[in-house]
Amino acid sequence: MHRLGGGLPANILERIRMRRDRAGHAPSPADYEQPGVLVASYNVHKCVGTDGRFDPERTAHVIREIDADVIALQEADKRFGDRNGLLDLTRLQSESGLTAVPVSGQVKAHGWHGNVVLFRRGSVRDVHQIRLPGLEPRGAVIAEIELEAGGTIRIVAAHFGLLRRSRTRQVRAILDIMKDSDDIPTLLMGDLNEWRLNGRSALTMFETAFGELPPAVPSFPSRLPLLALDRLISNRKEILSPVLAHDTPLARLASDHLPIKAWVNLARARSTAPGDKRVAA
Numbered sequence: 001m002h003r004l005g006g007g008l009p010a011n012i013l014e015r016i017r018m019r020r021d022r023a024g025h026a027p028s029p030a031d032y033e034q035p036g037v038l039v040a041s042y043n044v045h046k047c048v049g050t051d052g053r054f055d056p057e058r059t060a061h062v063i064r065e066i067d068a069d070v071i072a073l074q075e076a077d078k079r080f081g082d083r084n085g086l087l088d089l090t091r092l093q094s095e096s097g098l099t100a101v102p103v104s105g106q107v108k109a110h111g112w113h114g115n116v117v118l119f120r121r122g123s124v125r126d127v128h129q130i131r132l133p134g135l136e137p138r139g140a141v142i143a144e145i146e147l148e149a150g151g152t153i154r155i156v157a158a159h160f161g162l163l164r165r166s167r168t169r170q171v172r173a174i175l176d177i178m179k180d181s182d183d184i185p186t187l188l189m190g191d192l193n194e195w196r197l198n199g200r201s202a203l204t205m206f207e208t209a210f211g212e213l214p215p216a217v218p219s220f221p222s223r224l225p226l227l228a229l230d231r232l233i234s235n236r237k238e239i240l241s242p243v244l245a246h247d248t249p250l251a252r253l254a255s256d257h258l259p260i261k262a263w264v265n266l267a268r269a270r271s272t273a274p275g276d277k278r279v280a281a
Contacts, residue, residue, distance in 0.1 A: 034241045036265035037069035037149050041189040041230055042246075043159070043257035046075045047086045050223055050253055056087050058254045063118075064096045066246050066259055070145065071098065072157035072189040073116040077109040079137075085110030097121065101143045101155075103129055113139030115157045115190065122147040132158065132173055134166030142177065144184065151185070151266030158190040167194060167202040178209050178235075185269040187240075188233040191257065195227040203231070210235050217243050219258040222251065230260045239268045 042063065047056040063071065077083045089100050089110060098118040103111055110116045112129040125144040132138040140158035147153065156174060160167045178186065188210075194203050203213060216228035225245060234240040246259040 034263040034265070036239070036241075036263045036267075037147060038067065038261060039155075039187060039189065039232065039264050040066050040068040040071040040246065040259050040261035041074075041157075041191070041232055042066070042071060042259035043074040043191040043230060043255060044076055044086075045255040045257060046078065048255075050221075050256055055254070058250065060087055060092050060095075062246075062248075062251050062254045062259065063092065063098070065248060065250065066261060067096070068098075068118075068261060069121070069147065069149065070117070070119045070153070070155060071259075072141075072155060073111070073114075073118065074157075074159040074191045075114045076111055076116040077114045079114065083109040083114075085116075092118075101127055101141065101145070103127065103141060105129075112141050113137055113159065115139060115141045115159055117141055117143050117145075117155055117157045119145050119147070121149065125152065130173065130177065132160070132166075133169040134161040135163060136161045136166065138166070138170065140174065140190075147266070149266070151269065153264065153266060154184045154186040156186060156188045156190075158188065158192065160190070160192045160194065162193055164194075164200075164202055167192070168205070171202050171205045175205065175209055185239055185264070185266060186235045187264070188231070190231070191229055192231045193229055194231075195229060206233065211237065217245050217260055219245050219260050221256050222253075222258045225258055230257055232260055232262055234264070236269050239265050241265075 044059045047059045048054050077085050097120045101117040101124055123146050125146055128142045130140050138161050143155050160170050194201050210233055216231055218225035218228050219230040220227045232243050241263040243260055243262045246261050251258050
């Protein structure tokens, strides 16, 4: 890693310069809007911001700011005890139209191991909850959603572990689920906790189902994103726009992760052979 004057690494200095140049500029939908539906992934960090303050209303404001048609949240429940949900989903639905995909066996939690999938204008055809192997309690929600905008999409919303050995096992668990499921456009979304982008990354195993993984978008830490911990991957390359970080002043404050987002054009999926396994992220 090249260093300048024995100080900070050159790539970090470049990101600081880019952040300074962008200061005060919040991207508008017109900057990136494309045909289709907007999908997003957001680790809300249990609604605790970079200022150390617990503020669910601030988190909900960022979710409304993103204005996604489908969004996967991580760390939206307390981790221990009754695992209570941390957001006011009823108010969020009334203000944004987003409805939570229902999960079974959870009385007070919003989702499954903190994973919540919200969607706007559509219906859930199928939903499964799986435990992901590893030392930490981790899970994934798999939902097939028929969107009023047209088309059915499968969402795999996951939060992987901190240990590489655990992430390797968790990738294998997701791949096992997808073996016989490539007929539906599928998006893997979530905090996959993998900062490596070379051959040592556990995520390279996804290439068997999704194709070659292109460079991802840094989203962590939110105030100076350097690591691409959050990923949005599709098994149909042609349906997914380039992925962007939702980088606004409030998003930098509300969580230690920035949300990531992309547009999905499901009309293109209908003209693609089911066996064409490609990826964009």
